[in-house]
Amino acid sequence: MRKIFLPLLLLSALAGCRTTEANYRAAYEKAKAHRDSWNGIDGTVYDEIRRQSRPSTIQIDGHEIPAMKATVKLVDSADGEHPAGRYVVVAQFKQLFNARSMCKRLRESGYEDATLLVTAEPLYYVAAASSASDSELAATYQRLKYSSPMTFSEPYPLILIPAK
Numbered sequence: 001m002r003k004i005f006l007p008l009l010l011l012s013a014l015a016g017c018r019t020t021e022a023n024y025r026a027a028y029e030k031a032k033a034h035r036d037s038w039n040g041i042d043g044t045v046y047d048e049i050r051r052q053s054r055p056s057t058i059q060i061d062g063h064e065i066p067a068m069k070a071t072v073k074l075v076d077s078a079d080g081e082h083p084a085g086r087y088v089v090v091a092q093f094k095q096l097f098n099a100r101s102m103c104k105r106l107r108e109s110g111y112e113d114a115t116l117l118v119t120a121e122p123l124y125y126v127a128a129a130s131s132a133s134d135s136e137l138a139a140t141y142q143r144l145k146y147s148s149p150m151t152f153s154e155p156y157p158l159i160l161i162p163a164k
Contacts, residue, residue, distance in 0.1 A: 056068065058159060060134045060135070060137060060138040060141075060159075061134070061135055061138045063138055063141075063142070065137075065138065065141050065158070065159055066155050066158040066159070067158055067159040067160070067161060068158060068159075068160055068161070069160075069161045069162075069163045070117075070119055070125070070160060070161075070162070070163060071119060071120065071162070071163045072117040072118060072119055072125065072160070072162050072163075073117065073118055074115065074116070074117060074118075075096070075099075075115075075116035075117065075118050075124065076115075076116065084132070084162075085130045085131055085132040085162075086130065086131065086132070086134075086137055086159055086160065086161050086162075087115075087117065087125070087127035087129070087130045087159070087160040087162075088127060088128050088129050088130075088137055088140045088141050088144060088157055088158075088159060088160075089117075089125045089126065089127050089128075089156060089157060089158055089159070089160040090102070090106070090126050090127070090128050090144060090148075090152050090156050090157045091125070091126045091152060091153070091156055092123055092124065092125050092126075092156075093123070093124045093126070094122075094123060094124070095124070096116075096124055098124075099116050099124035099125075099126050100116065102126045103115070103116055103126050105149075105150065106126065106128050106150075109149035109150070110149070111128045111129060113128075113129050113130060114126065114127065114128050114129070115127050115130065117160070117162075125160060127160065128140065128144055128157070137159055141157055141158075141159065144157040145157055
């Protein structure tokens with residue numbers, strides 16, 4: 001009796017405490033819903049910065065072009081000059097070194113007006129060109145989108161409109 005009881009006790013302990021795929025799925029969905037409902041930065045300046053940096057679209061010369069608004073300054077200006085006009089932005093970086101490297105490659109590829117912009121966070125944007133003319137912006141955007149010397153990650157290129 002004792003020889004049978006001990007293996008049965010071990011077998012029931014191993015089989016009785018198993019979780020199922022449905023239990024894992026339910027726990028995962030609950031954790032995901034909690035994460036999505038709370039972003040930890042409600043009511044702060046960063047929430048507004050991130051809200052503004054989500055791309056939308058604008059219509060220029062019959063083309064729908066992704067665009068975003070952001071409060072930016074020129075990186076290399078001595079007095080932190082705020083830029084005028086709009087920019088065709090091709091990338092965003094957290095490291096100034098990486099942004100400078102891409103800006104240099106753009107200049108070598110024929111975009112002599114390539115410049116760097118920075119936000120308060122700081123995020124560095126690499127702008128291939130700037131213009132006050134919508135048709136020039138659309139032409140530059142189309143050229144970068146379809147025949148660029150380098151590849152860009154989504155959602156770039158896009159039009160950056162400096163916020164006042």
